Amino acid sequence: MSKERKRSWAEPYKIKMVEPVRMTTHQERQKAIEEAGYNTFLLRSRDVYIDLLTDSGTSAMSDRQWAGLMMGDESYAGSENFYHLEETIQNYYGYKYLVPTHQGRAAEHIISQIMIKKGDIIPGNMYFTTTKVHQELAGGTFMDVIIDEAHDPVNEHPFKANIDLDKLEKLILKYGAHKIPYVSIATTVNMAGGQPISLENLKAVRELTSKHGIKIIHDMTRVAENAYFIKEREEGYAEKSVRDIVKEICSLTDGATMSAKKDALVNIGGFLAVNDEEIFDKARNMVVIYEGLHTYGGMAGRDMEALAIGIKESVEYDHIRARVGQVLYLGNKLTDMGVPIVKPIGSHGVFLDAKKILPHLKQNELPAQSLAAAIYLDSGVRAMERGVVSAGRNPQTGEHNYPKLELVRLTIPRRVYTQAHMDVVAESVEAVFQNNSKVSGLKFVYEPKYLRFFQSRFEPV
Ligand code: F0G
Numbered sequence: 001m002s003k004e005r006k007r008s009w010a011e012p013y014k015i016k017m018v019e020p021v022r023m024t025t026h027q028e029r030q031k032a033i034e035e036a037g038y039n040t041f042l043l044r045s046r047d048v049y050i051d052l053l054t055d056s057g058t059s060a061m062s063d064r065q066w067a068g069l070m071m072g073d074e075s076y077a078g079s080e081n082f083y084h085l086e087e088t089i090q091n092y093y094g095y096k097y098l099v100p101t102h103q104g105r106a107a108e109h110i111i112s113q114i115m116i117k118k119g120d121i122i123p124g125n126m127y128f129t130t131t132k133v134h135q136e137l138a139g140g141t142f143m144d145v146i147i148d149e150a151h152d153p154v155n156e157h158p159f160k161a162n163i164d165l166d167k168l169e170k171l172i173l174k175y176g177a178h179k180i181p182y183v184s185i186a187t188t189v190n191m192a193g194g195q196p197i198s199l200e201n202l203k204a205v206r207e208l209t210s211k212h213g214i215k216i217i218h219d220m221t222r223v224a225e226n227a228y229f230i231k232e233r234e235e236g237y238a239e240k241s242v243r244d245i246v247k248e249i250c251s252l253t254d255g256a257t258m259s260a261k262k263d264a265l266v267n268i269g270g271f272l273a274v275n276d277e278e279i280f281d282k283a284r285n286m287v288v289i290y291e292g293l294h295t296y297g298g299m300a301g302r303d304m305e306a307l308a309i310g311i312k313e314s315v316e317y318d319h320i321r322a323r324v325g326q327v328l329y330l331g332n333k334l335t336d337m338g339v340p341i342v343k344p345i346g347s348h349g350v351f352l353d354a355k356k357i358l359p360h361l362k363q364n365e366l367p368a369q370s371l372a373a374a375i376y377l378d379s380g381v382r383a384m385e386r387g388v389v390s391a392g393r394n395p396q397t398g399e400h401n402y403p404k405l406e407l408v409r410l411t412i413p414r415r416v417y418t419q420a421h422m423d424v425v426a427e428s429v430e431a432v433f434q435n436n437s438k439v440s441g442l443k444f445v446y447e448p449k450y451l452r453f454f455q456s457r458f459e460p461v
Contacts, residue, residue, distance in 0.1 A: 001429035005333040010324040012318035013415065016063060018352025020070050024380050038373045038442050040382050040414060049380030050421050051413070055348045057103075057261035057268055058413035062313060063118075065265065065306040072302025081304040082295040085271075092243065092315065093220070093250045095273035097280035099317050102298030102372050104259025105130040106291055107272035111217060111257055112138040112164050114282045115181040123171050124184035125161050126150060126371060129258075129390060129451055131184065131219060136395070142184070143171060150192040152406040153342045153353050155243065158233045158342075160195035161188055161226075163205050177212040186219040187226035187249060194222070194327075194346020196229035199237070199248060208254045212283055218253035224263045225347035227451045228320045243315040255279065265414060269299050323347075327421060333426040342407065342423070349411035353388060357433050358441075363388055363402055363442025365461055371408045371432070373458075374439045379428035390453045 020456035024032070024047060036042035040053060051058065073080040088096045101107045108131050116122065118139030124131075125146040132142045145167040149157040163185070172180060183205065188196045209216055227245035229239050237245060250256065255274035258265050272287075274280050275303060284294045291298035299307070324347050331345030340356035354368035355419055361367040375381050387406035395399055431440065442458040 003244065008264055009322055011322045011326075011415070013062070017070065019047055022046055022358050028378070029377050029380055029393045033376055035374055037445065038369065039453075039456055039458060040372050040376055040384060041454050042457070043278070043382060044440040047380070048376075048382045049279075050425055051382050051415065052349070052410045052425065053382045053384050055262055055411045056259065057266075059261075059265045059267070060415040061265060061267070061306060061310070068305040068309045069302040071103050073220065073299045073301060073305075076296075078295055079085070079304065081301040081308070082093070084230065085304045085308045089273055090312050090413065091258070092246065093223075093273060094247050094276045095250060095256060096277055096278070097273065097283075099272040099274075099280070099283045099294060100297030100304060101187040101270045101272060101287065102268040102301050103261060103268060104219075104257055105134065105270075106298060106450075107259075107270050108134040108219075109253065109258035109290065110272055111274075112140070112284050112287050114279060115215075115217070116140040117181070119179065119382050120181050121171060121179050122182065122184050123163075125163050125170055125186055125197060126189050127144070128186060128190055129295075129392075129453070131186075131420050133450060135184070135389065138407075140181075145171065145183075146189065147193065150189065151408075153193070153340075153405060154349075155342050158196075158229075158344065159198040159201060160192050161186065161197035162329070163197070165201075165204055166210060168205070169208060172208075172214070177214055178213050179358045180212075182215040182217045182254070183209055184219065185216055185425060186221070187223045188229070188347050190222070190348070191390075191405070192346075193342035193351040193405075194225070194348045195344070196224050196226040196233075196275070196347070198234050199230055199245070199252075200234065202252050202329065207211055214388075215254040216252070218250065218256040220250065220256040221259040222348055223249060224314045224320050227315070228324055229347065238319050241315075242320055246315055247286050260307050260310070262414075263314045263336075264307055265314055266303065266307045267305045268396055293402075322398050323412075324423065326417075330412065330422040330426060333422065334429060337426060337433075342405070349409045351405075352383075352408040352410065352429065353406075354408050355406045358436055358439055360437065361439075361441045363399065363406060365443070366442070366458070368406045368408045369458060370439055370442050373442070374432050375408070375428055378432050379424065381410075381425050381428050384411065385453055389456060392452055401415060441443060 052304035260269035390402035
């Protein structure tokens with residue numbers, strides 16, 4: 001390691017405006033979590049001190065992005081901001097055709113309805129909740145082809161989002177390429193703990209799929225974070241810019257869905273981008289039914305402007321290094337405290353291993369849900385369950401899906417919190433871990449049909 005590498009990172013910005021947050025008493029938090037049915041999604045944000053529920057739509061925009069809002073061209077058709085966004089996506093990501101949407105899942109809906117037929121198989125590197133639901137609603141079945149290491153929270157594989165080429169090839173041989181409309185690739189994989197895919201692996205997936213005439217659709221929600229890990233970890237990429245790595249990733253895929261609320265530093269927005277003109281035509285036709293005209297797709301002109309600027313900022317090295325650096329800071333601190341977390345530390349959050357933190361709870365007592373509620377109660381820090389509740393039920397048998405990973409996600413919004421906030425978070429998690437025997441399990445008292453983690457209610461067992 002060179003001398004320079006040992007220097008501390010710091011944010012490449014200074015603070016211009018602040019938003020006060022409320023600090024609460026234990027008694028107030030007890031009342032709030034009971035009223036929320038022990039589900040952190042149902043808390044009111046006024047009762048939250050440090051909000052690590054998600055990195056989605058929670059970023060702080062730059063002064064340039066705020067200035068961009070003033071440049072909003074709110075024409076119904078042909079807004080200038082659409083053309084700026086289209087040009088930015090072509091330049092930075094390389095996809096030919098853009099269909100804006102109000103957020104990522106709308107793009108997932110459109111591409112799933114266009115490409116998936118009843119009975120199709122969609123292999124992917126683990127699943128994301130909304131992506132999988134849209135694939136299923138279109139009549140398809142998602143099949144996980146991520147490497148086994150991804151399901152092991154202590155395995156230190158540097159590219160845990162890699163596809164197991166053997167598993168993928170077996171699926172192609174078993175079902176036939178005509179049953180596989182596309183392989184679904186995410187950069188980075190959220191449910192695995194924010195883990196990256198390597199370019200070497202993606203190139204091999206491209207080769208295999210091309211041989212069989214199968215497309216690759218890229219969930220590029222956190223592509224810049226993935227590119228940063230490639231630059232840091234993959235041989236041959238240390239000297240390449242994050243911007244170039246992002247473009248290379250995109251060039252190996254046929255199209256993408258994007259939740260712009262993450263990497264791209266805006267509070268709302270998303271898009272579908274494809275290279276195939278026929279798919280684009282269909283998507284442009286569908287977007288007018290569900291989202292809005294094809295030159296705004298559910299976004300205001302000003303939102304498209306902020307997004308175009310955010311995309312450019314997202315691939316700047318100093319930005320992405322500080323963003324991931326803050327996550328690593330929290331993860332390393334928790335590791336030093338002996339708290340079991342998913343390794344390697346991911347790009348958008350730290351994932352607590354709830355099975356190990358609450359070893360006295362069985363998985364049907366919802367350890368991750370219970371842990372998230374306990375952390376909130378301790379300090380007002382809001383986290384998210386990513387375990388059996390998020391995994392839902394098997395549509396055939398109606399039983400809970402029991403994922404190997406039973407996690408609580410401490411997700412870090414971009415450019416929002418300070419290192420001191422991270423210290424408070426780590427101390428709270430440590431306190432709950434040390435008093436783990438006091439945390440009881442939870443049971444469902446209300447469960448909605450789709451994406452149950454958002455609105456379910458619970459009670460202590
Ligand atoms: N894909 C990934 C990998 C995501 O993380 C998300 C959202 C989506 C797609 C859907 O995008 O929310 O804009 O409709 N993830 C958020 C989260 C909700 O908290 O991880 P969306």
